[in-house]
Amino acid sequence: MIKVNKKGEVWVFAEQHRGKLEDTSLELLSRGSILAKQLGVKFAAVLLGDNNVKPLCDKLIHFGADKVYLAQHPLLEHYQTNSYNKVIYDLIHKYEPQIVLFGATPTGRDLAPRLASAVKAGLTADCTDLQIGSHEIKKTGEKYDNLLMQIRPAFGGNIIATIINYDRWPQMATVREGVMPMPEANGTRKGEIINETVHINQLDLPIEIIAEHIQAKKVNLKASRVIVAGGAGVGSKDNFKLVYDLANCLGGAPGATRAAVDLGFIDRDHQIGQTGTTVRPSLYIAVGISGAIQHQSGMSDSQKIIAINNDPDAPIFNVAHYKIVGDLNAIIPMMIKAIKEKV
Amino acid sequence: MAYNCVVLIKQVPDTKRITGQAMNEDGTVNRAALPAIFNPEDLNALEMALQIKDTCGGKVTAVAMGLPAASDVLREALFRGADDAVLVTDRRCAASDTLATSYILSCAVKKLKADIVLCGRQAIDGDTAQVGPQLAEKLGITQITYVEEIKELKDDEISVKRNTGNGWQQVKTKLPVLLTVIDEANTPRVAGAKMLMKNKKARTPAELEGDAGKIKELEQKGLLIKQWDLDFLEADMQWCGRDGSPTKVHRIQSVVLAAKGTKQIEATQDGLNDMIHELIVDHTIG
Ligand SMILES: Cc1cc2nc3c(=O)[nH]c(=O)nc-3n(C[C@H](O)[C@H](O)[C@H](O)COP(=O)(O)OP(=O)(O)OC[C@H]3O[C@@H](n4cnc5c(N)ncnc54)[C@H](O)[C@@H]3O)c2cc1C
Ligand SMILES: Cc1cc2nc3c(=O)[nH]c(=O)nc-3n(C[C@H](O)[C@H](O)[C@H](O)COP(=O)(O)OP(=O)(O)OC[C@H]3O[C@@H](n4cnc5c(N)ncnc54)[C@H](O)[C@@H]3O)c2cc1C
Numbered sequence: 001m002i003k004v005n006k007k008g009e010v011w012v013f014a015e016q017h018r019g020k021l022e023d024t025s026l027e028l029l030s031r032g033s034i035l036a037k038q039l040g041v042k043f044a045a046v047l048l049g050d051n052n053v054k055p056l057c058d059k060l061i062h063f064g065a066d067k068v069y070l071a072q073h074p075l076l077e078h079y080q081t082n083s084y085n086k087v088i089y090d091l092i093h094k095y096e097p098q099i100v101l102f103g104a105t106p107t108g109r110d111l112a113p114r115l116a117s118a119v120k121a122g123l124t125a126d127c128t129d130l131q132i133g134s135h136e137i138k139k140t141g142e143k144y145d146n147l148l149m150q151i152r153p154a155f156g157g158n159i160i161a162t163i164i165n166y167d168r169w170p171q172m173a174t175v176r177e178g179v180m181p182m183p184e185a186n187g188t189r190k191g192e193i194i195n196e197t198v199h200i201n202q203l204d205l206p207i208e209i210i211a212e213h214i215q216a217k218k219v220n221l222k223a224s225r226v227i228v229a230g231g232a233g234v235g236s237k238d239n240f241k242l243v244y245d246l247a248n249c250l251g252g253a254p255g256a257t258r259a260a261v262d263l264g265f266i267d268r269d270h271q272i273g274q275t276g277t278t279v280r281p282s283l284y285i286a287v288g289i290s291g292a293i294q295h296q297s298g299m300s301d302s303q304k305i306i307a308i309n310n311d312p313d314a315p316i317f318n319v320a321h322y323k324i325v326g327d328l329n330a331i332i333p334m335m336i337k338a339i340k341e342k343v
Numbered sequence: 344m345a346y347n348c349v350v351l352i353k354q355v356p357d358t359k360r361i362t363g364q365a366m367n368e369d370g371t372v373n374r375a376a377l378p379a380i381f382n383p384e385d386l387n388a389l390e391m392a393l394q395i396k397d398t399c400g401g402k403v404t405a406v407a408m409g410l411p412a413a414s415d416v417l418r419e420a421l422f423r424g425a426d427d428a429v430l431v432t433d434r435r436c437a438a439s440d441t442l443a444t445s446y447i448l449s450c451a452v453k454k455l456k457a458d459i460v461l462c463g464r465q466a467i468d469g470d471t472a473q474v475g476p477q478l479a480e481k482l483g484i485t486q487i488t489y490v491e492e493i494k495e496l497k498d499d500e501i502s503v504k505r506n507t508g509n510g511w512q513q514v515k516t517k518l519p520v521l522l523t524v525i526d527e528a529n530t531p532r533v534a535g536a537k538m539l540m541k542n543k544k545a546r547t548p549a550e551l552e553g554d555a556g557k558i559k560e561l562e563q564k565g566l567l568i569k570q571w572d573l574d575f576l577e578a579d580m581q582w583c584g585r586d587g588s589p590t591k592v593h594r595i596q597s598v599v600l601a602a603k604g605t606k607q608i609e610a611t612q613d614g615l616n617d618m619i620h621e622l623i624v625d626h627t628i629g
């Protein structure tokens with residue numbers, strides 16, 4: 001652990017695979033730079049990889065980093081828990097940042113806990129918001145200012161907890177994918193690149209990767225302005241055509257609940273919710289979806305929500321701006337007609 | 344080669360069944376109103392360990408840290424085929440975050456000298472998925488997260504398929520290792536009638552409320568579930584409980600996901616035309 005260091009920088013782990021930065025890392029750059037400004041400190045990205053990742057530094061700077069700590073080594077080509085852990089552990093002890101953020105990607109959630117344990121610092125999981133605030137211990141009257149408020153759902157999405165750590169730093173958190181807006185690149189931004197010497201060897205790579213398969217995601221839900229999502233109520237794979245048709249005439253993407261995915265109506269890439277993608281489109285149309293909390297937590301931040309359900313008491317109506325009670329099989333064709341005539 | 348497997352299991356409130364009654368007025372969760380269950384993915388971890396025992400031989404020990412009530416999930420593990428069970432319970436464990444939890448669990452696992460440690464990926468109450476990797480770090484062993492399948496286990500080498508979120512990876516490493524197991528890995532077996540009969544009366548000392556006679560009796564019958572406290576674990580108190588936990592809860596709110604002003608639309612062509620018109624006017628679509 002490091003001591004509380006109010007002059008410490010704000011860091012984001014810049015996750016890259018095969019020379020491509022993860023969207024979540026870019027999303028974190030927007031919030032990270034705001035937090036650093038509020039604290040009056042520098043904002044840095046930490047980039048690890050083989051000798052080909054240097055070009056990514058400019059991108060990180062254009063998206064908001066003041067500095068990039070660049071650790072290049074042939075053995076850092078593929079992510080491995082121990083090697084990445086060791087390099088970042090050394091950097092944390094060298095520079096003593098006050099905040100270190102990771103995307104809550106499969107890699108981020110593999111690395112961050114191992115690292116927090118090694119550093120003996122606290123780690124908040126899967127945050128959906130980060131703010132700067134203060135905390136008072138009622139009993140003693142001690143007050144701590146300028147802390148990182150780490151806001152996260154827990155208990156299956158039924159509660160929102162704000163977590164802090166005021167005595168053992170850095171303040172570390174993983175942040176859920178898709179919850180922070182993607183910043184706009186500014187090609188004229190300038191920053192500093194700091195080359196770090198890396199001390200690792202073959203012993204830091206206890207894992208041998210024998211085979212690997214990467215599936216390109218078939219849909220990009222996060223980038224869609226309109227999403228039409230179907231649930232178990234759609235009834236069958238064939239009937240899901242209604243969902244595609246409505247999405248198509250709005251230039252939107254089809255989404256689904258876990259129940260619809262489990263029933264084989266549509267591929268898992270389309271799942272929205274706690275264990276799927278989190279989305280915030282301009283318009284979300286929920287069709288035959290009951291509105292379980294695990295689904296709501298992935299879509300309730302949408303700007304406008306239309307819900308179609310034949311059960312007037314379905315929980316989805318609690319978050320809907322437009323409530324339509326009735327049979328989706330009758331309503332969708334009428335809606336398509338209305339859109340085709342107006343748009 | 345036979346393997347010594349240790350499975351970490353957590354008793355959790357069934358957060359899938361949460362209702363209004365399960366929320367206190369101050370927004371905290373009333374755990375008493377929810378049934379306590381075996382954390383779902385820990386059942387998958389247990390199943391994976393039992394399959395290792397079925398094919399290679401060896402031993403499966405289940406370890407749970409929690410209140411004496413967690414004895415229930417340990418018994419459940421015995422019913423399903425675990426050979427041994429350990430309850431780690433101590434008042435001083437209260438308020439442990441994942442760092443303190445993994446430290447305490449590491450003290451217990453060290454006593455068991457495991458070849459393979461198995462955790463669920465994530466518990467459905469704390470929802471962090473941090474304990475597995477943190478426990479591996481505390482034990483100083485290799486971790487493999489999101490394990491879907493063991494491909495090969497031979498001598499001191501294991502090869503597994505892990506889910507990487509956008510595909511899969513097959514990786515190989517040397518034992519000892521810690522695996523975190525996902526729910527796609529397998530279908531957990533149910534309790535076996537024989538094991539159920541055999542272990543129905545198994546109890547932890549805490550459940551017997553310290554009745555020395557009863558404890559002795561169960562011990563002789565091999566039905567006393569092991570119970571360890573922090574003194575027995577020789578745990579360093581600075582890393583346990585509240586003191587050992589850098590994360591603190593600042594605030595808890597219950598989720599009220601309510602939209603402001605829901606407008607009911609008639610399910611007629613006219614009603615839908617009006618709604619679409621509104622959405623075009625306010626630039627939501629079009
Ligand atoms: C609302 C809320 C929010 C929280 N947020 C955080 C946070 O952000 N950061 C943090 O450090 N702590 C947090 N905690 C505390 C944390 O939930 C506890 O430390 C908990 O004991 C372990 O974390 P988990 O439930 O997330 O387990 P996970 O890390 O999700 O569990 C993974 C696996 O570890 C094993 N395991 C976990 N706990 C036990 C156990 N007691 N006995 C046996 N095996 C176990 C199981 O195999 C389990 O499947 C939070 C608690 C609450 C109530
Ligand atoms: C740990 C965990 C994680 C989860 N993660 C997710 C997740 O990421 N995403 C997710 O979606 N779920 C998730 N779930 C599952 C979630 O709890 C619900 O089971 C799921 O969202 C329900 O899907 P549904 O609304 O499609 O189905 P149902 O709950 O079965 O609802 C179907 C609805 O369709 C309506 N309906 C039926 N026929 C018609 C008709 N003709 N016209 C109009 N309406 C009709 C019914 O009234 C009903 O309300 C998770 C659960 C757990 C435990």
